Amino acid sequence: MEDFLITTAKVLFIFGLNMGVFAPLLTWVERKQSALMQDRIGANRADILGFSMIGLFHPIADAIKMLAKEDFIPEGANKIMHTLSPIICVVPALLTFAVIPFGGEYVIGGKHIKLVIADLDVGLIFIFAISSLATYGTVIAGWSSNNNWSLLGSLRASAQMISYEVAMGFTLVGVFMVYGSLQLTQIGAAQESFFRWGIFLQPLGFFMFLACAIAENKRAPFDVAEGESEIIAGYFLEYSGLKFGMFYMAEFLEIVTISAMVTTLFFGAWHIPFISSALILSMLSFLNETLANIILMLIHISVFWVKVIFFIWFQMTIRWTLPRFRYDQIMKLGWKILLPLSLANILVTGIVILILQ
Amino acid sequence: MELLIFFIFGGVAVLAAFLMIISWNPVAAVLNMILVMFCLAGLFVLLNAHFIAAIQILVYAGAIMVLFMFIIMLLNLRGNEPIWKSRDKNVLLSFLGFLLAVGAFIKLFSTLKASGLNQGTQIGEDFGTTALVGKILFTDYLLPFEIASILLLVAIIGAVMLAKTKID
Amino acid sequence: MIVNRNITMTWWERIYLPEIFRGISVTSNHFFRNLIGFIPALLNKDKKRKIFTLYYPDEKVEFPPAYRGRPVLVVDENGTERCVACGLCEIVCPAKCIEIQPDETELEKERYPKSFSINMARCIFCGFCEEVCPKEAIVMSDECEIADLDRNKMFYKKDQLLISKNKLQKRLNYIKEIYGKWNY
Numbered sequence: 189m190e191d192f193l194i195t196t197a198k199v200l201f202i203f204g205l206n207m208g209v210f211a212p213l214l215t216w217v218e219r220k221q222s223a224l225m226q227d228r229i230g231a232n233r234a235d236i237l238g239f240s241m242i243g244l245f246h247p248i249a250d251a252i253k254m255l256a257k258e259d260f261i262p263e264g265a266n267k268i269m270h271t272l273s274p275i276i277c278v279v280p281a282l283l284t285f286a287v288i289p290f291g292g293e294y295v296i297g298g299k300h301i302k303l304v305i306a307d308l309d310v311g312l313i314f315i316f317a318i319s320s321l322a323t324y325g326t327v328i329a330g331w332s333s334n335n336n337w338s339l340l341g342s343l344r345a346s347a348q349m350i351s352y353e354v355a356m357g358f359t360l361v362g363v364f365m366v367y368g369s370l371q372l373t374q375i376g377a378a379q380e381s382f383f384r385w386g387i388f389l390q391p392l393g394f395f396m397f398l399a400c401a402i403a404e405n406k407r408a409p410f411d412v413a414e415g416e417s418e419i420i421a422g423y424f425l426e427y428s429g430l431k432f433g434m435f436y437m438a439e440f441l442e443i444v445t446i447s448a449m450v451t452t453l454f455f456g457a458w459h460i461p462f463i464s465s466a467l468i469l470s471m472l473s474f475l476n477e478t479l480a481n482i483i484l485m486l487i488h489i490s491v492f493w494v495k496v497i498f499f500i501w502f503q504m505t506i507r508w509t510l511p512r513f514r515y516d517q518i519m520k521l522g523w524k525i526l527l528p529l530s531l532a533n534i535l536v537t538g539i540v541i542l543i544l545q
Numbered sequence: 546m547e548l549l550i551f552f553i554f555g556g557v558a559v560l561a562a563f564l565m566i567i568s569w570n571p572v573a574a575v576l577n578m579i580l581v582m583f584c585l586a587g588l589f590v591l592l593n594a595h596f597i598a599a600i601q602i603l604v605y606a607g608a609i610m611v612l613f614m615f616i617i618m619l620l621n622l623r624g625n626e627p628i629w630k631s632r633d634k635n636v637l638l639s640f641l642g643f644l645l646a647v648g649a650f651i652k653l654f655s656t657l658k659a660s661g662l663n664q665g666t667q668i669g670e671d672f673g674t675t676a677l678v679g680k681i682l683f684t685d686y687l688l689p690f691e692i693a694s695i696l697l698l699v700a701i702i703g704a705v706m707l708a709k710t711k712i713d
Numbered sequence: 714m715i716v717n718r719n720i721t722m723t724w725w726e727r728i729y730l731p732e733i734f735r736g737i738s739v740t741s742n743h744f745f746r747n748l749i750g751f752i753p754a755l756l757n758k759d760k761k762r763k764i765f766t767l768y769y770p771d772e773k774v775e776f777p778p779a780y781r782g783r784p785v786l787v788v789d790e791n792g793t794e795r796c797v798a799c800g801l802c803e804i805v806c807p808a809k810c811i812e813i814q815p816d817e818t819e820l821e822k823e824r825y826p827k828s829f830s831i832n833m834a835r836c837i838f839c840g841f842c843e844e845v846c847p848k849e850a851i852v853m854s855d856e857c858e859i860a861d862l863d864r865n866k867m868f869y870k871k872d873q874l875l876i877s878k879n880k881l882q883k884r885l886n887y888i889k890e891i892y893g894k895w896n897y
Contacts, residue, residue: 224747225740228766269572309674313599320607324579327611331572331618339618346615350608370675395730509740510733 190299198305202285205493206441212247214440214500219246221501222508250433257429262334265426269332274427274434277325280318281441287311288448289373291458291488292465294481303458303489304373311372312364315449316357319404323349325438326406326413330423341422344515345413349404351522356400358530362393362537363453376457380464386454392533394454396526401446402503403522405439409510410518447499448492455495458488551591558584571617575610582606594673778887781838781853783869784831785876787885794875795850798826802842802851810835811842829874833859834867843888852884 216231220243223230231243261270288311291303308314323346330342366389367375379385387394403410414422424435451457459465465484472480513521558581565577582605589598671677682690726732767774776782786794798815816827842851854876861867878885 221744224751225744227743227747229768232768266570266572269576308595310595310599313596313603313675317599317602317607320603320611323607323611324576324614327614327618328572328576331614343615343618346611346618350611350615353608505737505741505744506733509736 194301195305198303202290202305203282206282206285206444207437210444210500211437211440212251214443215247215250215436216243217500218440218504218507219243221504225505225508254430254433259431260426260428262426264334266332266334269328270426271431273325273329273332274424274431274438275325276328277322277438278434278441280322280325281438281445283318284315284445285448287314287372288445288452289376289457290448290492291485292377293373294485296478296481296485301485302373303485307371307373310370312360312370312375316353316360319442319445320349320353322404322438322442323353325435326423329427329435333423333426335426337419337421338423338425341413341415341419341425344415344419345406345423348406348410348413348518348522351519352400352403352410352526355522355526355530356397356404358527358534359393359396359400360453361530362390362533365534365537365541366390372452376452376459379456380459382456382459382461385456385461390454390533390537392529394450396530396533397453398446398450399521400526401449402506403518405442405446407439407443407503408507409513411512412515412518415512443500443503444496447496447503450499451492451495455499458492460487460491547591551588554584554587554591558588572614575614575617578613579606579610582610592673596673596675596678776855776857778883779891780855781840782856783833783838783854783859784836784840784842784851784874785854785856785881786829786871786874787850787852787881788875788877790878793820794825794871795848796826796829797822797824797848797850798829799824799847801845801847805841805845807839807841808832808835808837826871829871831869831874832867833869834864844892849885849888852881852888854881854884 220230222228231246232240234240234243234245234249236245261267286305287308289302289304289307293300293302295301326345326349327342330338330340330345333339363375363386364370366386367378369375369378375386406413412418414424419425424432427435465488468484468487469480472483475483561577561580561584565574565581568574568577582601586598586601586606589595589601786796788794798813800813800815803811803813810832812828812830812832814827814829815824817823818825838853840853843853846852859867
């Protein structure tokens, strides 16, 4: 019963944070950040009783607008699949968080608590498996809309996602070769000391993973699948109202997921550089064990989310900095550069590990 | 509880497989097949084989079926096209399929009868983990593994050669 | 369109990553500069932000004197318009939007427009009327918010066009300088 409650609390925490904080807030962040980067002011018109709060009410206004809009299904569209595809898009983005640890292991009230919803032995493969399902959302969305632009967008999306999935898988092989585990909690725990962080052990892997992950998420510079200027909006062209909002929600949730994965795999998960958790515990030794552990847990959780927020910022910066790749450039980058490089990365990592043994 | 989950997964798998066969719409058939893959993965999880389950989703549902979908969408098959309808008139193929199904069922029942139901086997603590699967794959089953990889390599080279001759 | 795709990139550019970081550093530089520039504006309403964009209806741009807004009639210190209803602007107007009815007056200038209307729906803001006016009586102001939903309201009558000289001083100085160059 206690375990059940703890797991429920964890699920509610992650779900609430993602759906309640990140998904709505990122719509605001994207507008505001792009505005600041381009010397503009950005969204600030929505207000409640005259308080505009630097535009923080815009997500609420957006939500109300989307709820009030007509839910339009085009003629000749497959109604079931048209309705199903936004859900297929959102669910994988949320599911991947099940295996990402947002803190270490703590002893609270004589109970060992791991801050991860499901500590799977195959964590990384689980993430790949689930995120590869997100392809169906876009593919079915484009196909079921009965619109040429949508179909073109979904074809582009599926080809791009298949191509980059392969490279993404290979880039992370290096990571779990170094840490000797697929379990994300173990990978996180192995990065206790600063110089064991993934970015130092797998620098090439980090850049390649980030590129592949952004391509998987179909955001600029890899957003030919949406390409407003050429195929209008691509696969979600025929969507309106909340279904349209769900595609955006999926995109933003995926940003959070990518940031969390990058943090966990390459940037020391919940660890603070040069300050080990044992040091914090010894500093808090005047408190009793449970209280000290709770404080440590809160520190670790906030450190983790600060890192995640930094990478969200970084992804947004990339999105508003780089122009869109041409389609052949995307394919070339995926198959001719990233894939061989990731294979070479595996080879070099293997050789280095063999030498060090 | 476990039995209930087993029956849910199994039932959905059988239903989805049936729908896959009877549906006129190729995309719906693909989606049903993905559902079958999912249920199989669920059954693997029930058998403590998490690795196989994840790989099942990753490879079959995540990669191969996407390619199926891709090709179906490229061909833009619709349910009412004459080519698509002709499949139920092909007597020879139907007969062969029927024979294959009967053979498979006979084999299945004979194996079940030989082994006997309700006979649990003891499995180790680390059964189904990535480490154990890897170890078995690279020691006991090294030859089949290598043969499979060479087969895939041949397929890749063949595909490249076919594509190349088309362009020239 | 012919696109030159034979741009040779240097080895450094072809690695791609350094150039990406250069771009990111430029944009994030802007981001942080504006982010920090916002803080004084948030705390104190009077402080100026470093961003060029304005909250338009709330804040307005001060136009340079060369800006040609809607034409207005200048009112002198003694409270009467300068216009002598000579009709030159009416003739020169390419859109034919000015309509003047002259009348006689006891004042020194002897003539004045009894009615003076400009159809702002037709006006093309060319500034010919200003240029041709011998008395500097009609000038282009910096007003540009003249949109209306009703066409009849776009007929600006004389009382709507009269604006005192002090408000137009900048423009008057400007036209004196700029037309003076050509020895009118």
